[in-house]
Amino acid sequence: MLERPVLRFAPSPTGMLHIGGARTALFNWLYARHTGGTFLLRIEDTDRERSTPEAVAAILSGMTWMGLNWDGDVVYQFARAARHREVAEKLLANGKAYRCYATAEELTQMREEQKAAGRPMRYDGRWRDRTPGPEQEGKPFVVRLKARQEGETIVKDVVLGDVRFENSQLDDMVLLRSDSTPTYMLAVVVDDLDMGVTHVIRGADHLNNAARQLQLIEAMGAPMPVYGHLPLINGPDGAKLSKRHGALAVEAYRDMGYLPETMRNYLLRLGWSHGDDEIISTEQAIQWFNFESIGKSAARMDYKKLDNLNGHYIRATPDASLVAEVTAFLSRETPPRVLSMTARQRLQAAMPLLKERAKTLVELIQGAEFLFNDGPRALDEAAAKLLTPDGRATLAAVLPRLEATDWRGPGLESAVRAFAEERGLKLGQVAQPLRA
């Protein structure tokens, strides 16, 4: 290995950290940890309109909850605008970029005409070889890359293989907006270069961008990073993930009672495999992770499988840790719930039984509800059905026996069995009302 790889996760803070972003972050993190490389976090906040501090906070806390620790300080892209501009100016000076005075309206009209004529919608290069005259004096302009038009650009992708684009299909992208702020395309390339990023692993929605970014990199004479574009995640029905459609923030999964290790395992298996292995610990994942085993096709969310995995991890978690998890979970509720000392002790004592039958923390808490409060509980429908007059009579008869029994351990069961035998009843006839 020539050098330690440098990976990065670069979300834009325009919303929550959703499941797709979390997986992208996970894969980057896994590869960095696998190779002993570096995993950086960069917030792409160049869109001042849509970036919010809340979203930044959500991303950071989401990453933390997922257990994806990043190396060094978080880089904020907007803070580096001067540097981005500097690169653009240099390109301009070298003749690798040019000023385009076309107005937004003019370009919109151009695209409409292209669409109407059934031609590809691309910037037509109207200012590419035109020198601005006196009438352009003082007029706003954008800076565009003077991209090579002949030949092809090949994205060497570690998951997709070589992807070729005819340069004639790529138009001259904007580097600097008319207010001289850098665009995303410029910022990403410059930041990745400055941060020493060696591997750009991101969602497949960026595949097309890779070709254009490569053109920029070429113009800058900068080294080319390794690319890897991850197939997207779809909703349970195969449709695109959207806000109303399964694209939940990772915090939503936390609130539904899923464990971080469940999420890591599940997201890893969504698009990556290691033979027939399904249950993969994070340590194991770090050891095994590679790019070769990443699948090429989009995957769907499957909540049943998530539940199943989560059940496994709940059972595998030590009782004391689960008590802590439950306590933390309850404290996040609105209004927050605080467990009394005795409630915590009861929870700890009952945990071996409780965790056997819960697929989420929410279910675990539901099952433990009776431990938190004293006094009678309301009957649900199923329970009410079991409490027939006969059942009630049976219960009344058993009661003295139970009161005389130590409730801890197997004594309870044998007491009930003995009772049933004496009365000539089937076990179920006693047990069912009792459960109710």
Next chain:
RNA sequence: GCGCCCUUCGUCUAUCGGUUAGGACUCAAGAUUUUCAAUCUUGCAAGAGGGGUUCGACUCCCCUAGGGCGCGCCA
């Protein structure tokens, strides 16, 4: 419209030219001498379609179909 990507059980996937196409989730049945859960056993279930290449294709190539992504002075 143009470009690019993808396509094995319902879902996640294994297979890297020769297999009765395997595993997991889901579902169904059974076992575990009361329920639920867990666990175990068994079962249902797949190579989008059509052409090639080859002694032999799920696997390589082409076409079609379907799905996705992109085509902003958004990221």
